[in-house]
Amino acid sequence: MIRVVRRQGPPSKKQQKVVLGVAAGLLPVLAVIITIGAITEKDAPTSPAAATTQATAKQKPTRATPESEPVPSTAGAEAVLTVKNNKDLAALLTAVDDYDLFEDFATKYRGRTIRFDGVVAAMNHHGDYKTRYDILVFAGDSPGSKVTGPNFQFNDVNITSDLRLTGSNIPDAITVGQKLRITAEVEGYAGPEHQDLFRLDPVSTEMR
Template structure:
């Protein structure tokens, strides 16, 4: 999407932000050279319209690309010409000599018996935790919930299962439903001052069966609840900086 302001051409786009996090989202995009144009605040999320000047493509770049193509064509022509001289190559070994060599090798008894495969007792951990995965431990301590490290981790471990202590930082109705919610989940204990780690989210779930409670199930759950989560990695949503998870087990702590 493009726009013009005088002689400057802009590219614009719209990104989403969780209610209450518009300022942090705008700051993240501003650090990448984007300018906030407008904010459309909704009940659950907000839409931020941002823009930045389009980079000018120098004509010299096109000339360089043409030169590279010409060089590649010349290399291919030379390689095809060299393949035509294969008639001077040495003849391959005759089938009879190959068979004799093979028979001689097979007839020689082996002095060393084949070694038995060494069994391994190590097994990959069932769940990714901060104790067995330093990468995940560093992720839970991040102060930038839009860090590119989060996107890289989500992509590398998609479909895997994570386990961590966390809390519910926000709880909104999903599309106006009365029993379906979007849970914003943070790492560690709930605090009104700081919220380290990614902005995890359970999207479109109810507070009972979908959370798969283990142990004693609380009478109610909401913002500020400190819980233990086991969840499957879905994907990282770069437009909103949300790290989507699917609940596997939830327990009160």
């Protein structure tokens, strides 16, 4: 049996109207589906990773805070000890024949710098030298009675270079009774069995 296949011609105007009508009827349905999808997506919970990404994206870049300039530290710098800032020195200068106190202070503050007002109590040539001296100094203003504190000594010093004289009125020579403001480094103390001398290394010596 031979089957005859007929070629279909272009759709008639009636068929075109049907197709257009169906398409027109589907448009509102598609619009509703798209709208519902958009609302659903908007209301859907955001995952923690996505929220973190969004929050990071919204943050404004911050300017780096410049580091403050380092403040020079003076903690390691040792202050000069005076009767106003060191009670041990105040006690030392007012003690009378307290050899244990003298030795304790010298041991504790060896190498530290002290400052106090004193007076030249005695001067002797060091050995055979003519321009080098051993100078005995007392605390206070008088080399005579009511002396307190240890027997301070500048040992083997030259008046010009070693004492480092300062002040507005430097005399040509230093004699017994000369009042001084002494700034010196603590060297050590030798008790009564060794002449009872508290050795100082002069830093500066100001005329008073």
